[in-house]
Amino acid sequence: MTEPLVEIKNLRTHFFTDEGVVKAVEDVSLTIPRGKTLGLVGESGCGKSVTALSIIRLISPPGKIVSGSIAFYDDGRKIELTTLPEAEMRKMRGSRIAMIFQEPMTSLNPVFTVGSQIAEAVRLHHRVSSREAWDRAVEMLHKVRIPDAQRRASEYPHHFSGGMRQRVMIAMALSCNPKLLIADEPSTALDVTIQAQVLDLLRDLQTEFGMSILIITHDLGVIAEMADDVCVMYASKVVEYAPVVELFTNPLHPYTRGLFASRPEPGKPKDQKLRTIPGVVPSPLRFPSGCKFHPRCAYAQERCKKEEPVLRRPNLSQIPPSHVVHCHFAEQIEEQEEAAVKSV
Amino acid sequence: MLQYLVRRMLWGLLTLLLITFVIYGLIRFMPGDPALLKLYQESSDKKITAEQIEQQRKMYGLDQPFYIAYVKWLGDVLTGNLQTSFAYKAPVSSVIGERIGRTLMLTINSLILEYLLAIPLGLYFTARSSRLDERSGSMLLFMLYSLPSFCGALFLQLWFAVYLEWLPLHGMQSDNYEQLSTLGKTWDLFKHALLPVAAFTYGGLAYYSRFLKATMNETVRQDYIRTARAKGIGPLKVLCWHAFRNSLIPLVTQIGLTLPALLSGAIILERIFSWPGIGTLFFQSILERDYPIIMGLVLMFSILTLLGQLLADVLYAFVDPRVSYK
Known part of the structure; x- marks a missing residue:
């Protein structure tokens, strides 16, 4: 390198x-x-x-x-x-x-x-x-x-x-x-x-x-x-870091997923409301405990409230080593989403 | 620009007519009759006949209604004649001319001192913002700013003239002035002028340095200051060139507005220091109902005020490239 x-x-x-x-x-x-x-x-x-x-x-x-x-x-x-x-x-x-x-x-x-x-x-x-x-x-x-x-x-x-x-x-x-x-x-x-x-x-x-x-x-x-x-970045921290094509094809962090989901897309019906990430950005004076995104995260669990995740390579075969994410449950969320897509 | 200036001048003339007319009317309706006053001063036995009064009033032009007298005054002014002072029995222009230099000697020196000291002080306080020396210095300046000049003048007199006896209490010349050599005369004048100049200066100094600091505080938060720092410019140059150049814009506008104060602000302080200048003359002429003198001074103050505003606008276009007069 x-x-x-x-x-x-x-x-x-x-x-x-x-x-x-x-x-x-x-x-x-x-x-x-x-x-x-x-x-x-x-x-x-x-x-x-x-x-x-x-x-x-x-x-x-x-x-x-x-x-x-x-x-x-x-x-x-x-x-x-x-x-x-x-x-x-x-x-x-x-x-x-x-x-x-x-x-x-x-x-x-x-x-x-x-x-x-x-x-x-x-x-x-x-x-x-x-x-x-x-x-x-x-x-x-x-x-x-x-x-x-x-x-x-x-x-x-x-x-x-x-x-x-x-x-x-x-x-x-x-x-x-x-x-x-x-x-x-x-x-x-x-x-x-x-x-x-x-x-x-x-x-x-x-x-x-x-x-x-x-x-x-x-x-x-x-x-x-x-x-x-x-x-x-979210609330003073790096939550996901990847080459651009990789990030756009495989967003892993719930926050990144939320950002992509809230974009208007050509082809979508015009009257359909854009999806939003619930809640607001926390004040930097009063960050939540554990993972700072947990109050707004649809996948949050008990562990997220207590323990701050580390930026790590997810244990997923299709993800290259250059892609890192700041989430305890990146793998599980990815599997859930994959299953949801398949079932449609 | 030229067209703008001409238009402003014409408006100025109109304003001048209005000011002088209103003031002429006002002083004529002021209680007290200059003719009577004069006769009382001159006659020894205090017996004045109606005939004498009538004659004196006619001499002063008081027998006519004020608007007719105003038109006559205006006509005289237009031919360059400011009429004759009642009290001094001399042409108004020469009475004023004799005293104007004495007042300018105080005010111009103090104006120069104000700017000379206020600009570095304001810049220094901006650079040292919220440190101990800036906090205490600003506090002191605020106190000076709040202290009326007549109070400050009395303190100065008390301390330097009465208690320490370093400087003369009042007046412009010592009794033995005429016997002194040229150098001695200058020194004598300098000693007499020191306290009045100090009394004139401190308020404006406090005002301008606080004003500059306030403007600079605003300027240094602007985005272009961050740009300048991002270019790699040192803090001193950012402050004294990029920021100060912008803070100059409101400061320059102030200069024009101080022009009338060069002469009019002297009234109280000249009284306190018995300085025989324009201020003392103005005060005296009101007491003596010396209409021609009052009108002459009013005319001068008005012209200076209008010119000052014009000067401020012209300077404004000069320092701010965004301003142009078309």
Whole structure:
């Protein structure tokens, strides 16, 4: 197996608020392969964004990485990000690890031209003249397919539409050839056609630049289109982790099953209501005991209330070793479901 | 932009007409007759005939209804003549001109000090947010902000002039001012101005640093600040460039609004420090019912207020690329 780009082991990120400790990320381990895309999926507040912000170390107080390790493999060097001094970390940000955010409308500074904002990133990490940095900014705007890039570089963010601003964000993020691009809900705030364009662009740029992408989303459609591997998070934990095709054909965790069942499907009668997962996401201040999903789980048993499961390979012949799940009864549930399908 | 400016100027002129007309009316209906006042001051035996009064009133133009007098005043103003002061028997423009520099000496210096100190202080407090030094500093600033300037002025006088005797209590010059060398004169003036400037400054300093900190606290939570940090920019540059540049927008609007305060805010403090400037003149002229002086000052304050607002709007377009006047 080739060396991964990022390896996160047992990461815990907690927020020490006045109301108590919010365990936003609990014992999360994942691997971002080189040049590939890892999708992080889950509901709002499940800890996916905090996981991403932990990698780039932009957790604001009272948040803190409590334990665990984040290893970044850069040209054969292993860099431990959790303990890297802030000055060194700053050099990583923008140059090795770049990030784009959900809100393209507010993520650019309104008082600077887009060209200068990109050029600033370039000059920060490379010894180039301001002229060269500006040319690079124009080149990047051209690469993200902004028409008339030369002229538009000297315009302000408010002259751009949401989709165009997200392209500017991508241009800025990629201006220093990062090894990892973290895309936190990059298309959520955009309308559907623009969404597809931005995702296409990201994929094309990945081919061109060869970076890894960590894409965070709650949209399974985005995952299907973008990701190579998928990590499903629920209530600060990884509940299922598998290659994308595997996950879509054999979802094992009751939560993942619920997510798939609640999708609208072409061909289904329109008047049929979508299935939902009963209950709500638990508050991170009052997580349930045992398996955190048990109050909402149709298959929950006594054991689920008491004992927290571990992330493990299920004992099922058709499941490849790369597929892991965080459930005591993954095998039994799979058999039940198989039987139900056969009986129909 | 030019078209916008012209339109604003025309509206400003209209506003100016309205302000001066209303105030002219108001002061004419104020109790107290300047003619009578003058005659009482001048006659020794306190026996004044109706004829004398009539004559004096005619001289002051008080025999006509106020709107006719206003039109005459306006006509004079348009030809550049602000009329003659009743009390000083000199042209209003020269009476004001003589004192305006003395007031500006206090207010401009204090304005410069306010901004010079408030901006670094506000930035520092933003960077040190909720630490001990910021908490106690903000507390102190809040107390200064709440302390009225006349109170602060009295404390300053009590401490530095009466108790320590380091600085003169009031006035602008020492008695022996004329005998001093140029350097000595400057030093003398400086010593006299120190306390008034301090009294002028502390309130605004507290206000602007608190204002800047509040704006900055809002700005540093914006998404583009996170973007800047994600680019790898250091905390100091994020604060002083990306965040401050945005917080400048509301701050600049404030500058325009302080323009009239440069002259009008001086009334109380100039009285306390017996500073012979515009504030003292305004106070005196109201007591003496010196209508031409009052109108001259009102005209000046009004123009400054309107210009200040215009300046704020122009600066606004200058610092915020999203704003343009078409």
